[in-house]
Amino acid sequence: MTEPIIRAQAVEKFYVQPDGNRIEVIAPVDLDVEPGKIITLLGPSGCGKSTLLRILTGLSKPSSGEVLWHGRPITSQNAGVAIVFQSFALFPWLTVLDNVEAPLEARGVPALERHKRALRILDTVGLDGFESAYPKELSGGMKQRVGFARALVVEPEVLFMDEPFSALDVLTAESLRNELLELWLNKKMPTKAIFIVTHNIEEAVLLADRVIVLGRNPARVRADFPIELERPRDRKSLRFVELVDYIYKIMTQPDLALAAPSATASVTAQKPARQKYQMIPHARVGGIAGLLELLRDRGGKEDLYRLAADLILDAEDLLPIVEASVLLGFATLKEGDVEITAEGIRFAEADILTRKILFRQAALKHIVILQQIDSVLHAKTDHSIPEEFFYDILDEHFSQDEVERQFETAMNWGRYAEIFDFDRASHRLILAEPVSEPHPPTTVPVQS
Amino acid sequence: MFSSGLVLFYCVVEVGRNWLGPFTPHVEISRSLGALPVYAGYSLLRIALAYLLSLIFAVTYGYIAAYRPRAERFMIPLLDVLQSIPVLSFLPGVMLAMAALFPGRQLGVEMGAVLLIFTGQVWNMAFSFYASLKSIPREMREAATIYRFNWFQRFIQIELPFATIGLVWNSMMSVAGAWFFLMACEQFSDFRLPGLGSYLQAAADDGDTRSILLGILTMVAVIVLIDQFVWRPVIAWAEKFKMEQVESSDAPTSWALDFLQRSRGVALFRERAIHPLHERMVHYFARRNEVRAESAGENKAALWLWRIVGAAALGAIGYAVVRVVMILTGLHSSEFRQLGLGLAATFLRVNLTLVLGALWTIPVGVAIGFNPRLARIAQPLAQIAASVPATALFPVVLLVLIRLGGGLGVGSIVLLLLGTQWYILFNVIAGAIAIPTDLKEAVSVFGIRGWERWRKLILPGIFPFLVTGMVTASGGAWNASIVAEYFHFKGQTYSTVGIGSMISAATDAKNFDLLLASTIALAAVVVTTNRLVWRRLYRLAETRFKLES
Numbered sequence: 001m002t003e004p005i006i007r008a009q010a011v012e013k014f015y016v017q018p019d020g021n022r023i024e025v026i027a028p029v030d031l032d033v034e035p036g037k038i039i040t041l042l043g044p045s046g047c048g049k050s051t052l053l054r055i056l057t058g059l060s061k062p063s064s065g066e067v068l069w070h071g072r073p074i075t076s077q078n079a080g081v082a083i084v085f086q087s088f089a090l091f092p093w094l095t096v097l098d099n100v101e102a103p104l105e106a107r108g109v110p111a112l113e114r115h116k117r118a119l120r121i122l123d124t125v126g127l128d129g130f131e132s133a134y135p136k137e138l139s140g141g142m143k144q145r146v147g148f149a150r151a152l153v154v155e156p157e158v159l160f161m162d163e164p165f166s167a168l169d170v171l172t173a174e175s176l177r178n179e180l181l182e183l184w185l186n187k188k189m190p191t192k193a194i195f196i197v198t199h200n201i202e203e204a205v206l207l208a209d210r211v212i213v214l215g216r217n218p219a220r221v222r223a224d225f226p227i228e229l230e231r232p233r234d235r236k237s238l239r240f241v242e243l244v245d246y247i248y249k250i251m252t253q254p255d256l257a258l259a260a261p262s263a264t265a266s267v268t269a270q271k272p273a274r275q276k277y278q279m280i281p282h283a284r285v286g287g288i289a290g291l292l293e294l295l296r297d298r299g300g301k302e303d304l305y306r307l308a309a310d311l312i313l314d315a316e317d318l319l320p321i322v323e324a325s326v327l328l329g330f331a332t333l334k335e336g337d338v339e340i341t342a343e344g345i346r347f348a349e350a351d352i353l354t355r356k357i358l359f360r361q362a363a364l365k366h367i368v369i370l371q372q373i374d375s376v377l378h379a380k381t382d383h384s385i386p387e388e389f390f391y392d393i394l395d396e397h398f399s400q401d402e403v404e405r406q407f408e409t410a411m412n413w414g415r416y417a418e419i420f421d422f423d424r425a426s427h428r429l430i431l432a433e434p435v436s437e438p439h440p441p442t443t444v445p446v447q448s
Numbered sequence: 449m450f451s452s453g454l455v456l457f458y459c460v461v462e463v464g465r466n467w468l469g470p471f472t473p474h475v476e477i478s479r480s481l482g483a484l485p486v487y488a489g490y491s492l493l494r495i496a497l498a499y500l501l502s503l504i505f506a507v508t509y510g511y512i513a514a515y516r517p518r519a520e521r522f523m524i525p526l527l528d529v530l531q532s533i534p535v536l537s538f539l540p541g542v543m544l545a546m547a548a549l550f551p552g553r554q555l556g557v558e559m560g561a562v563l564l565i566f567t568g569q570v571w572n573m574a575f576s577f578y579a580s581l582k583s584i585p586r587e588m589r590e591a592a593t594i595y596r597f598n599w600f601q602r603f604i605q606i607e608l609p610f611a612t613i614g615l616v617w618n619s620m621m622s623v624a625g626a627w628f629f630l631m632a633c634e635q636f637s638d639f640r641l642p643g644l645g646s647y648l649q650a651a652a653d654d655g656d657t658r659s660i661l662l663g664i665l666t667m668v669a670v671i672v673l674i675d676q677f678v679w680r681p682v683i684a685w686a687e688k689f690k691m692e693q694v695e696s697s698d699a700p701t702s703w704a705l706d707f708l709q710r711s712r713g714v715a716l717f718r719e720r721a722i723h724p725l726h727e728r729m730v731h732y733f734a735r736r737n738e739v740r741a742e743s744a745g746e747n748k749a750a751l752w753l754w755r756i757v758g759a760a761a762l763g764a765i766g767y768a769v770v771r772v773v774m775i776l777t778g779l780h781s782s783e784f785r786q787l788g789l790g791l792a793a794t795f796l797r798v799n800l801t802l803v804l805g806a807l808w809t810i811p812v813g814v815a816i817g818f819n820p821r822l823a824r825i826a827q828p829l830a831q832i833a834a835s836v837p838a839t840a841l842f843p844v845v846l847l848v849l850i851r852l853g854g855g856l857g858v859g860s861i862v863l864l865l866l867g868t869q870w871y872i873l874f875n876v877i878a879g880a881i882a883i884p885t886d887l888k889e890a891v892s893v894f895g896i897r898g899w900e901r902w903r904k905l906i907l908p909g910i911f912p913f914l915v916t917g918m919v920t921a922s923g924g925a926w927n928a929s930i931v932a933e934y935f936h937f938k939g940q941t942y943s944t945v946g947i948g949s950m951i952s953a954a955t956d957a958k959n960f961d962l963l964l965a966s967t968i969a970l971a972a973v974v975v976t977t978n979r980l981v982w983r984r985l986y987r988l989a990e991t992r993f994k995l996e997s
Contacts, residue, residue: 059590076593083594089587093609093689102605103595108734111727134688154595424991 004032005158005193006074011055011065013048014218015399023399024218026052028065031212031221033158035192038184040204043214044251045316046282046402049197050162052219056195057081057160079158082151086163088143090135090150096122097131100149107154121149124188126179141172148180152189159189161196165203170312177207185231199316201247201305205240206233213250217279217398223250241305248304249336251315252322277397278368282409283324285359285416291321292330292348295340304336328362360417369393369410373429374419383431387422390429463493466642467555477642477650479659484647484666491634491643492670494558495626498565502622505570506615510577511607516754524578531571534927534974536632537948537967539564540955543639561633561641568629569622576618580611598737600729612689620679624835627671628867628924631839632931644670645840652843653938660844664836671835681705772968775961783962787969790947794933795973797946798925801861802918805869810914813873814906817880818888830873838867839931846937856935856944863932868921872914879913880906912989919982926974947973 013026026048033039033056043049054060055067058074058081067074082103090099100118109117122128125145135143144164151159165173183189198204204211208227215222229239295302308318322338325331330344340348347358363370373390377383387407394403414420418432477487513523543560550556584606592602634645644667651659684702708714816826842863849859883905891905929948934941941956943949947970954963 054590057594059593077596081594083590085587085591087585087587089585089591091588091605091609092691094605102597102601105730106596106598106601106734106737108731110731150591150595425988 002034002036003070004034005070006033006056006079007068007071008032008056008062009066009068011052011062011067013051013055014063017395021396023397025399026055026062027218027220029219029221031056033193033195037209038194038196038207039210039212040196040198040208041212041214042198042201042204042247042251043219044216044319045199046405047214047216048219049199049214052214053083053160053162053195053197057083059083080154080156081158081160082154082156084144084147084151084159084161084164086167088135088147088167090143090146092135095132095134096127096138096146096149099135099146100153103150103154118149118153121153124152124183125149139172140168141176144168144176152191155190157191158193158195159191161194163197163199166198166200166314173203177203181207181231199314201244201251201315202235204247205229205243206235211247213247217276217402223247245303245305245336248315251319252304252333252336279398279402280367280369280406280409280413281320281323281327282405283321284412287321288325288328288330289347289355291325292340292344295331295338296345296348300345301337301339304333304338307338328359328366330362356416356418359413360419363413363417363419367410367413369406370414370417370419373410373414377420377429377431384428387427387429459489463490467553467558477640477646479647479651479654479656481662484644484662487643487647488666488670490641491630491645494561494630494633494641494643495565495623498562498569498626499619499623501562501566502570502573503615503619505566506573506577509570509574510581510611513574513578514581519754519758527571527575527578529975530567531575533971534923534930535564535568535629536927536930537951537970538567539629539632539636539930540951540963541967543633543636544955544960547639557639557641560639561630564633565626565629569626573615573618573622576614577611580614581607584610596737598733600733604726609689610691612686616679616682616686623674627835627837628839628927631837631842635839635843635931648840649843652847655847664840664844667836667840668832672832675835676702677704681708772964775964776968778961779965783965786950787947787966790945790950790966791969791973793944794926794929794946794948794970797861797864797933798922798929801864801868801925802872802921804861805865805872805921806914806918809869809873809876809917810910813876814880814910817877817883823877823881827877830870830877834870834874838863838928841866842931842935843937846935846942850937850942856933856942859942860929860932860944860946864925864928867928868925871920871924872917875913875917875920876910879910882913883909908993911993915982915985915989919978919986922977922982923974926970 008029008031010028010030011026012024012028014022014024016022029052031052041049041052051060055062058067058069058076058079069079072078091102094102097115097118100122101114104114104117119128119131122131125148127142127145127149130138130142135146138146144167147164165176168176180194184191184194196204196207205227210224210226212221213223214220227243229237229243233240235241294307304318304322307313308315311318322331322333325338325344326333330341330347332339332341343358343362347355347362350358364374369390372393373385376385376389390407390410391403394406398406411422414429415422415432421430421432422428423430509523509527513520513527542564543557546556546560546563548556550559588606592606597605630643631645631648633639634641634643635649640646640649644663648660648663648667651663680700680702681704684700684705687700816823845863845866846856846859849856849862887905887909891901896904929946930951931948933946933949934943934952936942943953947966950966951963951970954960954966
């Protein structure tokens with residue numbers, strides 16, 4: 001086997017809280033980046049894929065474990081890497097040419113040669129004629145081309161890309177992907193390996209020689225398999241659809257041990273995480289209602305991949321809504337298919353006020369944090385409690401950003417369900433007035 | 449070319465002769481027309497020097513605070529306190545100290561004036577630079593790291609550009625404020641300096657209306673010229689540092705900048721001087737970066753230097769605290785009573801001024817803001833009116849007041865109002881303009897008018913702006929009380945009860961203990977009200993009354 005360029009050995013990321021409690025963001029991960037391959041790293045949003053990318057490039061240090069660059073510990077000074085960023089991260093006050101020259105300036109390349117190399121790269125990515133433009137004059141796709149040029153001008157051995165196409169519209173993303181593939185397959189760049197972080201499953205299957213799927217909370221490798229489809233790849237081909245479907249299955253069934261999709265792909269599934277505090281997916285009530293209505297209209301069952309394609313939604317946007325519906329008992333997931341439950345149908349067909357009651361019942365039955373809030377508010381004589389109380393509970397289990405998101409979603413659901421009210425001025429949760437019940441829940445017609 | 453060089457040389461010689469010359473306690477102010485440009489030049493020079501000093505300090509302070517977490521922990525709260533201390537309360541103390549440092553030279557008094565203006569303008573600039581550095585997007589920093597930007601390249605290509613817009617606007621504010629302090633310094637009793645401020649004072653002393661008008665005219669001319677030749681071009685140029693993804697349609701323009709950018713001389717200068725220099729710097733730092741990367745590790749010597757600086761700072765603060773306590777325990781109880789009385793009187797006066805200011809500016813500001821035609825005429829006029837520093841007008845206003853037979857009790861309120869009402873007016877106008885049209889239309893569709901319209905739409909809409917204006921006005925009013933409550937005029941001393949007059953009187957009487965005590969008391973009251981009242985209102989404005997788009 002070929003010698004890996006980058007080797008990550010048991011890299012791990014965690015935050016130690018003042019009380020000594022560890023919040024694990026990335027569970028120990030072993031990962032090799034070998035030459036000659038495009039590797040894509042897939043995972044749900046907020047799972048730590050970008051953090052892992054930053055560890056692999058030497059930008060960020062792992063809490064434990066080690067990253068080696070050709071066998072030596074990696075630093076941002078010795079690594080021959082470049083990053084293409086999701087937000088482009090161009091300098092708006094520099095022209096296109098100056099932006100591309102900047103990394104060469106940092107390396108002390110003389111002015112004339114700098115100029116020559118930058119112009120050559122700009123030519124390669126199709127930007128000749130735009131040298132003296134400023135980034136704000138360019139469209140998103142053109143900006144990301146500048147991002148490519150700036151990365152390629154330093155002739156990196158490994159090119160890292162952090163969600164490079166997700167800030168672009170669908171068509172622009174498609175054409176840029178093809179251009180990247182063309183540069184890579186025709187060896188127009190000296191880069192030996194490309195490492196792409198994405199949440200777009202199709203994109204991963206389209207580009208990758210090898211796909212790594214990360215699980216969430218903490219991030220861990222759930223699957224790592226090669227993709228040996230011939231290029232150019234046909235999205236409509238049976239194999240392609242099978243692979244996409246398979247990845248959907250992995251991502252929607254967090255704790256399932258995996259079987260290989262077929263003989264060509266070998267899977268290394270790792271053991272499921274230990275029991276954790278319930279993590280609520282970040283979906284809005286309106287999104288859940290929309291999904292349930294759609295499912296009911298389509299006969300109650302739908303393939304996730306089809307659903308995503310029809311709605312032109314990324315897995316990143318669709319999965320939280322599906323997970324939330326499942327968590328609330330409004331839907332079930334099986335083999336990449338989502339199916340509406342009796343409760344879900346009742347919800348989908350109810351009027352506005354009844355929906356609130358049904359949502360309240362489901363939330364108090366299934367959502368741990370809302371149960372806790374409800375019981376604390378009832379127990380206190382003034383029926384109110386400062387928000388910090390719940391921050392403290394969440395702090396025990398999640399990283400800082402995740403705590404914010406968990407709290408925000410819990411607020412959104414709890415206020416909709418009229419479990420409590422939130423007073424922004426005093427930052428307190430207050431027990432809501434009892435839900436106005438035009439008809440008591442028992443008289444709501446049950447459908448099955 | 450040659451003649452302008454000669455003029456420049458003459459100016460340097462003249463300034464040098466004056467500043468290094470012996471101290472002249474009572475500068476004779478000539479009121480001939482020919483002397484006016486010279487005085488304007490002196491005033492400008494002081495402001496320019498102080499600004500340069502502020503810029504260097506602000507960048508250094510902001511840089512250290514942003515990148516050294518341990519220093520940041522005390523540098524930022526300190527900045528907060530320094531920002532809210534009324535600088536003019538230090539005027540007497542600083543002038544005395546500087547005169548003592550350079551005995552017998554005009555330089556001491558000049559440095560005192562520059563130092564005071566500096567302390568008046570530096571803090572918001574430092575804070576702006578710090579805040580800009582802190583808000584550089586993470587991916588942009590990561591790009592710099594992954595592409596191995598060295599210190600110099602980071603500074604020139606990321607940090608400085610990113611901070612430019614904030615720095616420019618804060619510079620404009622600071623320099624506008626600097627005129628206020630400068631006028632006060634130039635008129636300051638024993639240490640009068642030749643300049644526009646003292647010219648106006650001398651003119652008012654003699655009741656010479658023609659000279660007063662000429663002085664004010666020169667003042668306005670200087671301010672308008674600075675605006676046209678410095679700020680407009682700089683703002684138009686800074687437009688390219690906006691962090692926007694799409695080009696905005698109505699970018700500010702400046703004819704002076706257009707002229708400069710088209711000029712061949714400037715292009716030649718950039719090509720011959722700036723580019724080669726930049727190139728050499730780039731290579732120097734790129735080489736150094738490689739060397740440093742090989743011998744990685746924290747620099748021991750630098751670490752020790754920081755420790756020593758920190759220890760010295762702590763020692764100085766400790767010494768100052770001990771001295772202050774010693775002085776304060778030595779004061780009489782009658783002096784304490786006097787302090788309390790003065791604080792109360794000034795407190796009432798300042799707040800009365802704010803109320804009066806708000807009463808007339810809110811209706812007028814809203815009327816202007818709601819009427820674009822009126823705004824086009826009124827706004828430039830108001831800007832010119834506001835640009836004349838209130839302190840420059842003090843002698844003139846006093847002259848009128850004395851002729852009308854009023855004392856400084858009423859007079860000081862007029863003086864305070866003169867300096868502070870503009871802050872409120874501008875903010876109210878801005879607030880009224882910012883109220884979205886659809887909200888206005890909704891209110892008229894629902895037939896809400898009269899007081900209800902004010903209560904539901906206008907007052908909540910302008911609230912955040914009003915608070916901003918009042919905070920600035922309150923700070924300005926406390927500051928101005930030091931010059932407004934106590935005035936030497938036509939050989940007489942006019943004064944009224946208040947902490948400001950106590951400070952000035954203590955300086956005249958060379959009662960340093962009382963001077964220190966009253967300065968500290970004033971600063972403490974201002975900092976406390978800022979924390980207890982304004983900060984809370986501000987937060988309320990930021991959260992509840994913010995119109996989010």
